[in-house]
Amino acid sequence: MNFTWFLSVYNVYRFIARFFREAFLPPYEFKELMRQCYEIGYRSALLISTTGFITGLVFTKQSRPSLSEFGATSWLPSLVGIALIRTLAPLLTGLIAAGKVGSSIGAELGSMNVTEQIDAMEVSATNPFKYLVVTRVLAATITMPILTFYTAMIGMLGSLLNVATNEGTSASAFFQSSLESITFLDVTASTVKAILFGFTIGIVGCYQGYNSSKGTEGVGKAANASVVIAMFLIFVEEVICVQFFSFFLT
Amino acid sequence: MEQKKITDLSQEKVIEIKELDKSFGELKVLSSADLNLIKGENLVVLGKSGTGKSVLIKIIIGLLKPDKGMVNVLGNTVDQITYKELLALRLRVGFSFQSSALYDSMTVKQNLEFPLVRNQRSLTKAETAKRVDEMLDAVGLLKTLHQMPSELSGGQRKRIGIARTLILQPEIMLYDEPSAGLDPITCMEINKLINDVQERFHTSAIIITHDLTCAKEVGNRFAMLTDGRFEKQGTFEEVFNSGNKQAQPFYDYNFIQ
Numbered sequence: 001m002n003f004t005w006f007l008s009v010y011n012v013y014r015f016i017a018r019f020f021r022e023a024f025l026p027p028y029e030f031k032e033l034m035r036q037c038y039e040i041g042y043r044s045a046l047l048i049s050t051t052g053f054i055t056g057l058v059f060t061k062q063s064r065p066s067l068s069e070f071g072a073t074s075w076l077p078s079l080v081g082i083a084l085i086r087t088l089a090p091l092l093t094g095l096i097a098a099g100k101v102g103s104s105i106g107a108e109l110g111s112m113n114v115t116e117q118i119d120a121m122e123v124s125a126t127n128p129f130k131y132l133v134v135t136r137v138l139a140a141t142i143t144m145p146i147l148t149f150y151t152a153m154i155g156m157l158g159s160l161l162n163v164a165t166n167e168g169t170s171a172s173a174f175f176q177s178s179l180e181s182i183t184f185l186d187v188t189a190s191t192v193k194a195i196l197f198g199f200t201i202g203i204v205g206c207y208q209g210y211n212s213s214k215g216t217e218g219v220g221k222a223a224n225a226s227v228v229i230a231m232f233l234i235f236v237e238e239v240i241c242v243q244f245f246s247f248f249l250t
Numbered sequence: 251m252e253q254k255k256i257t258d259l260s261q262e263k264v265i266e267i268k269e270l271d272k273s274f275g276e277l278k279v280l281s282s283a284d285l286n287l288i289k290g291e292n293l294v295v296l297g298k299s300g301t302g303k304s305v306l307i308k309i310i311i312g313l314l315k316p317d318k319g320m321v322n323v324l325g326n327t328v329d330q331i332t333y334k335e336l337l338a339l340r341l342r343v344g345f346s347f348q349s350s351a352l353y354d355s356m357t358v359k360q361n362l363e364f365p366l367v368r369n370q371r372s373l374t375k376a377e378t379a380k381r382v383d384e385m386l387d388a389v390g391l392l393k394t395l396h397q398m399p400s401e402l403s404g405g406q407r408k409r410i411g412i413a414r415t416l417i418l419q420p421e422i423m424l425y426d427e428p429s430a431g432l433d434p435i436t437c438m439e440i441n442k443l444i445n446d447v448q449e450r451f452h453t454s455a456i457i458i459t460h461d462l463t464c465a466k467e468v469g470n471r472f473a474m475l476t477d478g479r480f481e482k483q484g485t486f487e488e489v490f491n492s493g494n495k496q497a498q499p500f501y502d503y504n505f506i507q
Contacts, residue, residue: 116349
């Protein structure tokens with residue numbers, strides 16, 4: 001750990017502080033924000049749907065033998081519901097978004113930096129930070145909770161398929177059992193985590209891309225660092241959030 | 251080749267640079283550089299690659315900060331004004347990039363609309379479209395309206411870049427290597443465009459180049475950047491017939507070899 005490391009931390013702090021300052025000051029780029037929400041949300045939906053469905057299905061299948069030893073397979077809907085809402089859905093969505101959205105933001109801003117497009121915005125009297133960074137970070141922060149609950153729902157559908165095939169449980173009975181076990185605190189914890197993960201993915205991708213070194217190598221490094229750092233931070237935040245919300249649960 | 255009208259140095263200065271220093275680490279790029287741009291003139295800044303020509307115009311537009319010295323643009327000391335004032339100043343100073351720097355996720359039309367929509371929010375859609383058409387017509391590329399930058403040639407990209415800069419009707423134009431990487435015919439077209447811009451939009455301009463043919467065709471006045479400073483400024487003959495040891499090989503390469 002040397003002086004450069006402290007300088008990097010200071011630069012990240014300045015970048016985040018600038019984000020909050022610019023986010024609240026007019027003019028607001030609503031059109032670009034909506035476009036980014038569409039890009040991040042809609043374009044990730046297919047990948048998230050597939051992964052969510054498979055996770056729900058496999059998780060149910062893998063949990064059945066342990067529960068059946070105690071004759072408790074009827075608890076499967078509750079188990080899957082709680083697991084998806086509390087941890088699986090936010091974590092899974094966060095990791096997928098870090099890979100798909102984070103890398104895309106890092107590479108896009110990195111290549112814009114390399115080809116002087118960010119400078120071109122600057123000289124045409126447009127604030128590129130507000131147009132490029134604020135919109136992307138806000139879009140990721142807004143979209144992640146929506147995607148998280150979408151993943152949870154799709155995961156439950158995957159679980160339902162397995163439960164209905166093996167136990168013959170109806171959809172209404174499955175969802176009733178599953179949703180009854182989910183508390184308001186579970187939903188709150190999941191939303192908080194999704195917001196944190198979305199912000200992390202957006203800010204890391206934008207920081208890496210916006211500050212990428214010149215050259216095509218810099219674009220690759222920015223995209224790679226966006227994914228690796230965001231995934232690492234998501235795990236760290238997950239641990240902190242679990243500890244924090246466990247305090248309320250107990 | 252017809253010699254352009256010589257600048258009257260008694261006229262109003264739109265850019266004034268005094269004792270400008272800029273270094274990148276150990277590398278000193280500009281050292282006590284002095285330069286003025288007179289209203290209405292095309293000033294050509296010549297120099298070898300890596301002598302700090304692009305750095306100079308990036309300091310003028312506020313993309314880089316000087317280490318020392320004064321840069322006054324249209325009455326504003328660039329490194330002393332607020333970011334908001336700098337954005338306002340940039341509306342009056344156009345910058346044409348060496349790489350054109352077109353937004354590659356947008357069509358030509360959207361590229362031209364971008365600065366207008368953001369800076370002149372009172373304009374209606376019809377007025378914006380009219381301005382875009384006028385500018386594309388001025389650079390002779392109206393037919394490229396719905397094309398993507400990747401579908402354009404190098405010369406077309408340069409022209410669209412200049413059109414995007416001109417759409418905000420700046421008083422000063424800064425051209426960074428306008429003829430770099432282009433074939434001689436396209437270079438001549440770009441030179442003609444620079445002259446047309448000066449006549450039609452009454453702009454003052456700094457043109458960065460190391461192409462003396464381009465320089466002679468578009469410049470009213472010339473400044474040779476050597477060792478971080480402008481040792482010789484004046485007409486083409488004054489700069490290249492001065493016996494300057496740095497300028498002479500430059501001339502010989504362009505016109506003799």
